[in-house]
Amino acid sequence: MTTIAAASLVVCFLVALSQTASLEPPQQSPTWPPTFSVGFQEEQHVSVIPLSRNAGAWYYDFANRRARFDHSHGQYDSFCQRVGLSPKDKHGDCQLFFSSLGMHVHYPREQICCRACGAEEGCTVLMPTWLTGATYMGTETIGGLTCQGWVKPGAVATDRWYQTADGKPCQYWEKVTAFVPHVIHVITFNVSSYQLGPIPASVFDVPKYCNVTCPKPYHPPHGVQGSP
Ligand SMILES: *[C@@H]1O[C@H](CO)[C@@H](O)[C@H](O)[C@H]1NC(C)=O
Ligand SMILES: *[C@@H]1O[C@H](CO)[C@@H](O)[C@H](O)[C@H]1NC(C)=O
Numbered sequence: 001m002t003t004i005a006a007a008s009l010v011v012c013f014l015v016a017l018s019q020t021a022s023l024e025p026p027q028q029s030p031t032w033p034p035t036f037s038v039g040f041q042e043e044q045h046v047s048v049i050p051l052s053r054n055a056g057a058w059y060y061d062f063a064n065r066r067a068r069f070d071h072s073h074g075q076y077d078s079f080c081q082r083v084g085l086s087p088k089d090k091h092g093d094c095q096l097f098f099s100s101l102g103m104h105v106h107y108p109r110e111q112i113c114c115r116a117c118g119a120e121e122g123c124t125v126l127m128p129t130w131l132t133g134a135t136y137m138g139t140e141t142i143g144g145l146t147c148q149g150w151v152k153p154g155a156v157a158t159d160r161w162y163q164t165a166d167g168k169p170c171q172y173w174e175k176v177t178a179f180v181p182h183v184i185h186v187i188t189f190n191v192s193s194y195q196l197g198p199i200p201a202s203v204f205d206v207p208k209y210c211n212v213t214c215p216k217p218y219h220p221p222h223g224v225q226g227s228p
Helices: 002-022 078-082
Strands: 035-046 049-061 066-071 094-099 102-107 112-117 135-142 145-153 157-163 169-176 183-196
Touching: 049 183, 078 094, 078 102, 135 157, 145 169
Parallel strands: none
Antiparallel strands: 035 049, 035 183, 049 066, 066 094, 094 102, 102 112, 135 145, 145 157, 157 169, 169 183
C-alpha cells in the first residue's frame, strides 16, 4: 500500500514536471498582423465523411478595412453555395470580398457576382483581435512545424487557431455546432507562401458587375459575428 502510494506520488510528480516542461502557455491569445496574405489547402468533413478538398488564399488587409478570401475549384464554401448565385459550376473558383460595402460573392470565371450582406449583418472584415478570450491548448505538429493552438467556442461554431511561435499561421479549424451532423472545416496554411506587408490594391477591386443584391442575401443568426 505504501509502495503504491509512493509510486503514484512519483507518477504525479513526473506528470507535473513534464507538463511544466512542455506547456509554457503564451501570456495571451495572438492578434493577427494588420496586413498579410497566405495560401492554403481547405477540407470539409461531415463527421468522418470527406465533403470537399480544395486550394485557396487569404488576402487580409485590416489596415485598409478590406479582405479577399479565395476558395478554389472544388469548394463547398457556405457563402459561395448559399447566396443564390447560379453558376454553371457551383463548386468552381469563388471569391469573397469584404469591404466597407459589405461582403460580395464572386465567381471570377463566369463573371457573376452579388452583394450578400453589409455591416448591419456583421459582414465586415474580421478583427485582428478576434481570438481575444481564446484558451491556450498547447502545441501540435502540423505540416512538420510545431504550432501553438488556441480554442474559442462560439454560439454556432468552435474555432481553433494554430500558429508558429514566431506568428506564422499553421491551421484554422472550425466545427460548426449549429447543425447536426456537425461540419468540420479545416484550413491548413502553406507557411512558405505567408507574406506580411502591403498587398496590391487591385487585389481588392470589386468588379463593376457586383452591383446587385444576392437572390438569397445572408442573414446571420442573431447576435453572431462572422468568422473566417
Ligand atoms: C507553397 O507556397 C510556395 C510559395 O508561394 C509555393 O512555391 C508552393 O508551391 C506552395 N505549395 C503548395 C503545396 O501549394
Ligand atoms: C450594374 O452595372 C452594370 C455595368 O457594369 C450596368 O449595366 C447595370 O445597369 C448596373 N445595375 C444596377 C442595378 O445598377
